[in-house]
Amino acid sequence: MEDSVDRHIEYWSREVPGLDPDVEGAITRMQVLVRALQRRREAGLAARRLKGWEYDILWRLRSAGPPYQGTPSWLARALDAHPATLTSRLDRLEKSGHIARLRDPADRRRLLVRLTGEGHRAWEATIGDQAAGEHAFLAALTGGERRQLSDLLRKVVAAVETDGPPLMPSAEEARDSDGPAGTV
Structure with missing residues (x-):
């Protein structure tokens, strides 16, 4: 072929x-x-009336686990976004009701970004579409071939992640780098 x-x-x-x-x-x-x-x-x-960057922020907050929040500095690092760009995007997501910004009760100087009910619903509405699209994308492969492809790509990603931030940091990495508040 x-x-x-x-x-x-x-x-x-x-x-x-x-x-x-x-x-x-x-x-x-x-x-x-x-x-x-x-x-x-x-x-x-x-x-679903979402932009890619909106989904990325919602996904990152959802990936933080309950209470689905993090600091703006953690989000900027996790999304590889310039802080000024992130601030503008957070303003828009807050205006649309997808996120809320609040003071950390443990340290009032620190700001937290939290996924709202509307943000959860928006993320949940898209995740099924994403999964169906990904399955369709790999439909040409058998289950064994998908596993083999995943295993080979894991080796490449593991090598690449030695030079940059991982997609999902370990709990220890998150704790050492001002990770999502309330999860570590």
């Missing part, structure tokens, strides 16, 4: 001496898949 990446590799192998077709194939295919997933995700979120 041939795909467009095979034609890409064939062309660039002539133009770039020493091109490793396995590395080029794997990386380029991951890029194609990420773009396709992003388009599908954005379409699904748009149907």
